[in-house]
Amino acid sequence: MALTSNHEGKVALITGAARGQGRSHAVRLAEEGADIIAVDLCAQIGSVAYPMATPDDLAQTAKEVEALDRRIVTRQADVRDMAALQAAVDEGIAELGAVDIVLANAGIAPQLTSDPDPDHEQAFRDVVEVNLFGVRNTVHAAVPSMIDKGQGGAIVLTSSTQGLTGRGGDGSGGMDGYAAAKHGVVGLMRTYANWLAEHKIRVNTVHPTGVQTPMIENDEMTAYMEANPGISAALENLMPVESVEAVDISNAIAWLVSDHARFVTGVTLPVDAGFTVK
């Protein structure tokens, strides 16, 4: 049984919703009654070594949400492209109504590569553009409709343990950018929590440790870990688990956006098997 109170009649915007955590969040919130605006790039980014999501993945998310008898609007859009993102969000709102919940979840991890000689500068630029600019764009695309509606709301930005620590740092452009962007997301959360408090819009971050999704369950990641044994040791959790499941992040988010957390804002919430306290 779902722990949190229900989201009947709410509309949730979720980026990176084609697969992995984004899909899990969509299903979790739909189970509690929310309708979903699902956005994903569904295409490859050059500096990312592992395969990214496809249009079929996004269609699968739609199928799973519809199977729960909830409505979903899916759009292929790049969170780096404000105009495209705004159009996607506006179309979703036209169909489902104003947004109540925003999950800025889309992200890339170009550091996870078997390539011993990647284009470091490109990787740094790409990850900062997706993981930091993309989060800003997502919030700004949705917030005006939330303020207009005047019913408050909840925003969760997906950071990472790399948004709280630099453990495993290796000087690669991808890792530099990933840690910088994920720390930057905390800055966005804090400034937004202050900006939006008067509108009763709450803003928090979640900080997952490794999550069993296609981002880390792929051959590139396996090769990267084998080539960098020091990093895999540095990335060990405190609790005796290698990684957590997408649903664990969804459960934390479902609580954060529910009325059970109605006075929780400005918080960095690790879901990390004790990684940061270690």
Place this chain on the structure above:
Amino acid sequence: MAGRLEGKVAFITGAARSQGRSHALRLAEEGADIIAVDIAAPVESIGMYPPATEDDLAETVRQVEALDRRIIATKADVRDPAALKSAVDDGVAQLGKLDIVLANAGVFEIFPALELADSAWQEMIDINLTGVWNTCKATLPHLIENGGGAMVLTSSTAGLKGTPNTIHYTAAKHGVVGIMRTLANEFAANSIRVNTVHPTGVDTVMIQNEKTRGLFLGGAENPTREQAAEAFEATNALPVPWVEARDISNAILFLVSDEARYITGVTLPVDAGYTVK
């Protein structure tokens, strides 16, 4: 519908009233049985609000039983390790085991730092810091025996941020975070999760008294609840003066549930944006 804590047993300190009672009821609503302790008597250096009584503790018992859950309540002081241990051991003997520990008991007083009596400093540290450790020490063996569990220690926004006139309280509440971080590391291998919650003002007698209102209002005389609300609200980011005990209970319920099975070592503010402001 089965509750989320069906078959679990929770130990709660300071359970006679306010937050402690609210936690007992919230967990019982979800199916947990309760082992409750409270001093149910005055504490010498605390003069600004009335102490909990034995009647209060009896009322917690009545309300938990009305939910059809079992509760073993004992009058015990968290400063007395032997009394705590026997309350815990006795509760576990009757209810079968222990899964959840809430170190909630605490006191609050306001003094300018240089006017604080040595004895008042000591009493605060004894209750709000050592009392939390005593609670953990009395319960950890049962959680280990149980094969795991979840502990939530009640700190405060004063465990993350400093404010004038609360030196002993602020020091103790920061110390609670140190206890949490150490135990999270030391007992992770036993599948014991340990987290803290950090409430902003909660609508209980601890803040709804003349002296606390006066502190927030810069020394105004006979401040009303309404005047205080305005001053309290100015300290939070969200436009609310304080939160309800139930809001802290809901956060604790999440933290001790299986939905948070990988959350440990976390300082969780439930503070209407007090610390981010």
